[in-house]
Amino acid sequence: MREISLALPGRDRSYRILIDPGLRLRLPGLLDALRIRGRVFLVTDTRVGELYGEQSVSALKDAGYAPALLTVPRGERAKTWAVAQRLAKELLAQGADRSSPLIALGGGVVGDLTGFVASIFMRGLPFIQVPTTLLAMVDAAIGGKTAINLPEGKNLLGTFHQPRLVAIDPQFLQTLPAPQRRNGMAEVIKHGFIRAPDLLARLEKGTNRIFKDESELTAIIHRAAAIKAEVVAADEREGGLRRILNFGHTLGHGLEQASKFRLPHGEAVAWGMLAALDLSERLSGLPPQEAARGRQLIRSFGLAGPLTALDPRAVLSALALDKKRQADRVVFVLLQRLGEPVIRDDVPKSLIEQAVSETFGLPLI
Numbered sequence: 345m346r347e348i349s350l351a352l353p354g355r356d357r358s359y360r361i362l363i364d365p366g367l368r369l370r371l372p373g374l375l376d377a378l379r380i381r382g383r384v385f386l387v388t389d390t391r392v393g394e395l396y397g398e399q400s401v402s403a404l405k406d407a408g409y410a411p412a413l414l415t416v417p418r419g420e421r422a423k424t425w426a427v428a429q430r431l432a433k434e435l436l437a438q439g440a441d442r443s444s445p446l447i448a449l450g451g452g453v454v455g456d457l458t459g460f461v462a463s464i465f466m467r468g469l470p471f472i473q474v475p476t477t478l479l480a481m482v483d484a485a486i487g488g489k490t491a492i493n494l495p496e497g498k499n500l501l502g503t504f505h506q507p508r509l510v511a512i513d514p515q516f517l518q519t520l521p522a523p524q525r526r527n528g529m530a531e532v533i534k535h536g537f538i539r540a541p542d543l544l545a546r547l548e549k550g551t552n553r554i555f556k557d558e559s560e561l562t563a564i565i566h567r568a569a570a571i572k573a574e575v576v577a578a579d580e581r582e583g584g585l586r587r588i589l590n591f592g593h594t595l596g597h598g599l600e601q602a603s604k605f606r607l608p609h610g611e612a613v614a615w616g617m618l619a620a621l622d623l624s625e626r627l628s629g630l631p632p633q634e635a636a637r638g639r640q641l642i643r644s645f646g647l648a649g650p651l652t653a654l655d656p657r658a659v660l661s662a663l664a665l666d667k668k669r670q671a672d673r674v675v676f677v678l679l680q681r682l683g684e685p686v687i688r689d690d691v692p693k694s695l696i697e698q699a700v701s702e703t704f705g706l707p708l709i
Contacts, residue, residue: 346566350486350573352506352580359509361486361573363566365558367513368474371400371447372407374511380445380470383410385435387458388449389418392476395519400449412438420605422453423492425501431461445470445508451477451524452484452609456499459490463505473507476516478528479610482535482568483589485510487576497665498597498605504581512569514562517555525555527610529645530592532564534617535571537638538588541683543567544641551644588685591677592617594666595659595699599651602658607651614647619699623691624678634682656706660697 345364352358362374375384384404388397393415404411414434416422435444446469448458455473462471473485491502517525529547536543546564547554554561572589579586596616599607621638624630642648663674673689674696680686701707 346562348566348570348573350506351577357506359507361510361512361569363481363512363514363562363569365513365515365562367511368396368400368516369403371474371511372404372409374509375404375409375445375472376407378472378508381409383412383439384445384447385412385414385438385440386447386449387414387416387431387454387461389416389422389451389454391418392450392454396449396476396516416454416457418453420453420493420498420600423457423499425492425494428457428461428492431457432465435461435465440465440469442466442469445472447472447474448485448507449474449476450480451475452480455480455485456489456491456502459488459505459507460492460501460503463490463503468505470508471505473510475510475512477520477524478517478565479524479531480528481512481514481565482528483531483572485512486569486572487586488580493605497601497662500665506580510569512565514558514565517561523608524610526646527608530610530613530617530642530647532568533641533645533647534589534591534613535568537617537679537682538591538677538685539571539575539683540567543571544637544682548641548644551646587675587687588677590675591679591685592620594663594674594676595619595696595704597666598659598662599654599704601662601665602654602656607654611647611649614642615651615704617642618648619703620676620678622699622703623676623695624680626695627688627691628678628680628686630679630681634679638679638682651704651706654704654706656700656704656708659700659704659706663696 348361448455462469475485488506491499494500592613596612599612
């Protein structure tokens, strides 16, 4: 078993990130180690519930737990105030109290929603992340960011609420559709861009072998998750270093918003990274050969497919509501070299528009 310790200041706030094939089947033992017994609440979406809900509930019952399974819709439509309220009411109806743990069994959406409800229900419940997508394993499940969306933008209502444990089982990815695997690879690549050229080199050795070799997949998840944990430990609430994790996300979130969340997160981030590489060449001195290497790696995983039927003005308008803005300036993470990010809030509007028009192929009329 691979283990990462995420050390945070304060009593009982540090936690373990465990990575091991088959770990989902050992969840009761992990709860025992946390001294959690009795009533537990599993939150999942309809698809993951079909695949793993009964298996998870049965394993917990066999170990003497009293699990309840709560199901939410699939995708970003679950990250709404209405669904959060419904989830809170179901917890009340089923007798949840301030000691009741919530277990997020799903991808980033389930983790965000579950963590958000856990942070506000009765002023805070313990929760555990059991991520089932690659994107969640290497990014969303780690670090304590929770959120729901508003019609005006993504993740505009949120809290910082750290999990008690993150239990990663790479075998979940056996049932993950190929497009969602690609989405997760966008975040793995991002971690390489901002912190670990060695990870980029490992990914460049071959895109096909990663999901066929369980040992290699586990090692890549461990490396990417360790980068996220390292950054969070140094800057829990995004006051400085943690902002580098937003590489590709500024314009990426704009694309998601403009598509009304039909564009998958990983695809949007991949396009956002392509724009960030272009801006990095122009503004922060990224050597052209390194930018080209980055573009090739993104394309080699089948990311950044054609963008169609998106309003470029809607992408730009979304930036005005970006929660990472500083006053009236849009904050971008750019690269000086691969693995060497820099925060910039002085990107000219003309270059942002050029990225939308030329990089995204969405000409402004």
